[in-house]
Amino acid sequence: MSTFPLLRLPDAEVLQDPEILESYRFDESHLAGDLPLAVVKPKSREALRELVRLAKSERFGLVPRGAGTGKAGGCVPTTRVVVVDMSAWPGEIQVSNQNLTLTAPASAWLRDVKGTAEAANLFYPPDPNSWPLCAFGGSLATNAGGPNACKYGMTRHWVLAVDALMADGEIHSFGIGSVKANAGPSLTQMFIGSEGIFGMITGATVRLIPRPSECLTLLLPVAHFHDLLELPGRLCASGFLPATFEFFDSAVLAELRKSGPEEARRLPGQALAILEFDDRGCTSDAFVSSLTEALGPLSEHLQIAADARQRDQIWNLRRLTSAFLKERHPKKVSEDIVVPRTRLPDFFKGLATLNIPAVTYGHLGDGNLHVNLLGAGETEPAELERQVMDLFKLSIHLGGTLSGEHGIGLAKRQAFLALSDPGQIELLRALKHAWDPLGIFNPGKVI
Numbered sequence: 001m002s003t004f005p006l007l008r009l010p011d012a013e014v015l016q017d018p019e020i021l022e023s024y025r026f027d028e029s030h031l032a033g034d035l036p037l038a039v040v041k042p043k044s045r046e047a048l049r050e051l052v053r054l055a056k057s058e059r060f061g062l063v064p065r066g067a068g069t070g071k072a073g074g075c076v077p078t079t080r081v082v083v084v085d086m087s088a089w090p091g092e093i094q095v096s097n098q099n100l101t102l103t104a105p106a107s108a109w110l111r112d113v114k115g116t117a118e119a120a121n122l123f124y125p126p127d128p129n130s131w132p133l134c135a136f137g138g139s140l141a142t143n144a145g146g147p148n149a150c151k152y153g154m155t156r157h158w159v160l161a162v163d164a165l166m167a168d169g170e171i172h173s174f175g176i177g178s179v180k181a182n183a184g185p186s187l188t189q190m191f192i193g194s195e196g197i198f199g200m201i202t203g204a205t206v207r208l209i210p211r212p213s214e215c216l217t218l219l220l221p222v223a224h225f226h227d228l229l230e231l232p233g234r235l236c237a238s239g240f241l242p243a244t245f246e247f248f249d250s251a252v253l254a255e256l257r258k259s260g261p262e263e264a265r266r267l268p269g270q271a272l273a274i275l276e277f278d279d280r281g282c283t284s285d286a287f288v289s290s291l292t293e294a295l296g297p298l299s300e301h302l303q304i305a306a307d308a309r310q311r312d313q314i315w316n317l318r319r320l321t322s323a324f325l326k327e328r329h330p331k332k333v334s335e336d337i338v339v340p341r342t343r344l345p346d347f348f349k350g351l352a353t354l355n356i357p358a359v360t361y362g363h364l365g366d367g368n369l370h371v372n373l374l375g376a377g378e379t380e381p382a383e384l385e386r387q388v389m390d391l392f393k394l395s396i397h398l399g400g401t402l403s404g405e406h407g408i409g410l411a412k413r414q415a416f417l418a419l420s421d422p423g424q425i426e427l428l429r430a431l432k433h434a435w436d437p438l439g440i441f442n443p444g445k446v447i
């Protein structure tokens with residue numbers, strides 16, 4: 001393809017400098033993609049219309065990109081594609097405190113979406129640990145989860161309506177700004193978690209709730225992380241639903257303490273959980289004492305964050321864990337399997353028998369674990385594949401799946417195709433064909 005047709009795009013920045021293109025080969029996964037033909041930052045419907053027309057006539061794919069923090073290689077370029085960087089897409093964040101909704105363009109930062117809701121004393125719960133860094137559009141396209149999915153569910157639970165560029169080159173609106181809408185099956189939800197394979201999200205309306213007025217943040221140090229594994233199920237059965245229940249196993253905690261920032265040196269325990277409650281009354285003595293009772297002997301070393309500063313310190317440490325491990329083990333492979341919370345003990349028993357050298361941390365409360373193969377760079381490729389496939393099979397065998405939140409993208413595509421019900425893959429491919437007959441949106445991803 002010559003560069004000429006793209007340069008004629010109206011209302012768009014077109015980047016073709018090789019150094020810039022090089023930086024778009026990556027996201028936060030371990031993968032590197034091909035060099036894209038170009039990077040386009042569209043600013044109007046006309047730009048998108050023309051981009052789709054060119055993609056069809058010149059036969060190139062369109063790879064949507066938010067902030068590039070994805071961990072599944074979803075926005076890394078495959079062969080003969082143009083990366084569509086949505087960061088310049090116009091629009092403002094608007095809150096309706098009567099409808100309890102927020103509307104924002106795909107280009108908005110998720111931190112601004114959450115911050116705007118908060119400024120209106122409202123709450124948009126989705127909180128991937130990358131929330132200070134990722135785009136609203138990317139969080140929708142990946143159906144991002146995060147620590148508080150334990151109580152509030154993933155992004156899709158909050159999405160009411162979506163505007164999306166479709167294969168006809170037009171932006172179509174799906175859904176309405178109301179919690180009730182039942183005029184036929186929901187096409188809106190097809191975009192959430194679709195990783196850009198059905199079309200490109202340009203904006204969305206999400207549901208808000210009143211902002212919780214209380215917050216109790218706890219550090220629960222234990223002698224061994226196995227002591228924690230039955231706790232998520234036991235707490236739920238006793239009527240406690242933490243907003244978040246995160247954990248570090250002994251190896252991750254030891255590494256953080258040894259080489260992490262100053263505050264990490266003071267983290268207590270051999271293994272550690274972070275629990276947070278935001279129920280009304282959760283900061284009362286009565287709540288804390290009944291929670292202590294439910295925790296039983298585990299509560300012996302329980303610590304309560306004294307103020308917002310301590311809470312922020314704890315969350316900063318939790319949020320930096322992924323980047324910290326990646327910096328120290330640049331070739332690590334990080335998986336994000338999930339099992340029902342009651343199967344956590346079986347998962348770790350199974351992992352021990354599979355001879356997989358892994359460390360774990362993550363969202364224990366909802367069974368979503370970041371299993372990190374730190375030595376992946378030094379492991380024979382065939383052995384690494386064996387380890388990853390065994391890990392996925394174990395999760396599926398226990399009623400879980402191979403990704404709890406990061407999605408499939410390019411990184412897990414082969415495993416997804418190999419381990420899924422063939423009937424479901426066929427159906428997904430038929431849907432992809434119906435929505436995008438020429439396969440221009442994010443080719444080579446997911447299916």
Ligand SMILES: Cc1cc2nc3c(=O)[nH]c(=O)nc-3n(C[C@H](O)[C@H](O)[C@H](O)COP(=O)(O)OP(=O)(O)OC[C@H]3O[C@@H](n4cnc5c(N)ncnc54)[C@H](O)[C@@H]3O)c2cc1C
Nearest residue numbers: 066067068069070074129130135137138139141145196201
């Ligand atoms: C430190 C760190 C912590 C993280 N923690 C979490 C976590 O707790 N939970 C979690 O779920 N994820 C987490 N992630 C992964 C990632 O940040 C999230 O999935 C995030 O929501 C992706 O947003 P993004 O804008 O960076 O998307 P990108 O990486 O740019 O894109 C991700 C996918 O969405 C598609 N896409 C992007 N924008 C659009 C659009 N407008 N229309 C259609 N498709 C689009 C891309 O093609 C790609 O397939 C973490 C990542 C990092 C680096």
